[in-house]
Amino acid sequence: MNEIIIKGLAVMGGLGLAFSVTLAYLSHRLKVESNPLVEKVLDILPGINCGACGFSSCRNFAEAIVAERKPFTCIPGGEDVNRKVSQLLGIQSQEVKRVKAVVHCGATKDEKKVSSFYVGPTSCAFVDITLGGLDCKYGCIGLGDCVSVCPAGAISIKRGKVVIDIKKCIGCGRCAKVCPRNLFELVPWQGESKIYFVACNNEEKVGYVKTVCERGCIGCGICVRIKDSPFYLQNNLSHINYQQISNEEILEEAKNKCPTKCIQELNA
Amino acid sequence: MKDSLKYNLRVIFVLTFISLICGFILSFVFNSAKAKIKENQKKDIYRAIYQIADDCKNVEEKSINEETIYWLFNDKDELIGYAYLSQGQGYQGKIKILFAVDKSIERLLGIEIIENVETPGLGSRINEESFKSQFKNLKTNVPVECVKFFPQKKNQIQAITSATISSRAVVGILNKGIQNLKNLIEENDR
Amino acid sequence: MIGRIFKEGLWTNHPIFRQLLGMCPTLAVTTTVLNGISMGLAVIFVLFFSSLVVSLLRKVVPHQVRIAVYTIIIATFVTIVDIFLKANFPQISKALGPYVPLIIVNCIILGRCEAFASKNRLSLALLDALVMGGGFFWGLVTLASVREILGQGTILGYKILPPSFNPLIVMVLPPGAFLVLGTLVAIMNRLERIK
């Protein structure tokens, strides 16, 4: 053993000891008394910080429900998470409505008419205020503001049309907040394999609709006249009352009868 | 509480133990390579010295104030000058320069760049003969200067195109080194 | 599993072009091909041995200090490389200069130790280290070749472009590193899309 080795050993050992003791001591002294309940709740929560509950992060949400002990809803977590958390906190479990997002515009970029080209920032919000890019002032601009905010990666744009993957969608509603044309709707979903929706948002009369889009709802009312139909017309536009759906076949029938094929479905 | 104490003890133990082992391995490796590293550095310096002063046949090392000065002798064992290693900051990192002066410290015999990490193709051209040879036979009573175009005075050299900063750094390090060397030799004579 | 490790390390999950890890040595030392090769070899060595040790120690190290312990282990091997280069290849050691120590904080090494070696058994961890190191190596050499050819007209010090070629000085300067790497990543993206 020569001098350098001994010195090296002493210094490294000394420093290692000094730092580790300091670390251990400080971690003991400076321990933050975090409520173990919050950690437990946080473990159960999905942890994707989607913000659907109105809090900025899952941690904030957990802290709030632990502190207030009030019934709550975590939409992406669904019943499972809500039941577990409620049990943990000993509060009344609230029934969660699971929702999925649908888009009220189902036209591809070939079907939507464009008479003025838009050049500028690639963001729907910009296009919306410039009135360029798309003749239909109700329809989907297709630049994907919703794609970038979706925490679950459930939204994609195929041929200029927004496609939502129901399996991935957690129903947080961020897309609805960001869409400048309010095309998104959160519809209740109880595990059906298909979700039907009206793929148009145009409230104008048939003449205007026909000039801007091949896929638009012309307000003909065929879907409304089917027996026990959940459809209703409002401002020349067909809507579905999801509470009144009695049977899927009616929806399928309406889909087939629609002259512009603007009643569409999402497959789970 | 007991658990956390145990955990902390484990933290302390593992960290210390690993530092100890690493310390040991490193010291061991360094210890066995130490001689070779020293030798390499020495070889570099000696090669540079013989390149600068071709009539030098023998070199003696002497340290004054913990700084090494190389005394150069010719084949008749007469003192012909001194060499000294000076270092400083270049454009990107350290530059180490070895220079030699005659025995009255009035005339530069030449310089060699021992170490540099300047930009290849630009700053690293301080290593080229055309740049280094400018320093031959410069007077040391006034500081060397570095100009961009056409040196006119005796103590001026021309900087490398598009590498003015590196060239200036070399000159700065050289001037500092000459000053150091003068002081050290003076101290030694006293 | 083994095939996947190869494919990921050398192409689909390439440390430089895909994960953008270990940027600082990548950009800093690739001014010449020789530097790139030496840095690549040094990284492979360090990556291999630190994966070895981390994989052996993976059950012993407490969670709280694991990063500290891993970096210390890496630092040890880097110092060994440094001493070794200084003793046996002084020229290379001079050229790599201050970037050898920075292998320590090369995110590839810590990243692989943390993500792979600390979770997998020894043989796989070693293989992964070698492949990732290989991926890093060819990335460095490609980048360095482009920069040396365009910036100096040489490769490994031999002139390959005619003397009439006016070197693009910017390529060996810091901005050139960013520009070349950006373009290379774009080319990789393009190749991926053709597939």
Add this chain to the structure above:
Amino acid sequence: MKELVLIFISTVLINNFVLTYFLGICPFLGVSGRLSSAIGMGFSVIFVMTFASSIAWLIYHLILVKLNLVFLEYIVFILVIASLVQIVEMFVRKYSPSLYQALGIYLPLITTNCAILGCALFMVARNYNFLEAVVYGFSAGLGFTVVLLVMAGIREELNYCEVPKVFRGAPITLITAGLLALCFMGFSGLIRA
């Protein structure tokens, strides 16, 4: 005093850590996407760098140089930085929860930030005295922050630009960084050696 000002200016602008030494590129590319997170990261780096540089100076000059153990510098510095980051994290968490909320997730990232280790090593290589070392650490951190903020600002605008598909994401960021580096080269004549 003049020395200190020179160190400050040259470290922040001329020899910027990110753009001339390529140190700290990983966080530079990683967190420059949004201005708000760039600010958090930047301030954590300034904080830790100043501390790390001063403590590394003390250990280097009071222990390593005295005992002739300079070859241990890498491992010692990395030990200092790793522990320091953890200690700082604990302190901030205890005494300023709001600051912790802001910086929290960036602190652990700093351990692997090569700029901090680079700062400690350069500081030693240049033979700075203690005060100079502190100033150097601070200005290196500030330089990092300045570039990070500029970059984050550019990238936020870049989101709204039509970038060719293959260049989206990392490539355009790297090229932007290259142009930024070109701009910063303009500062190199600021101080005459």
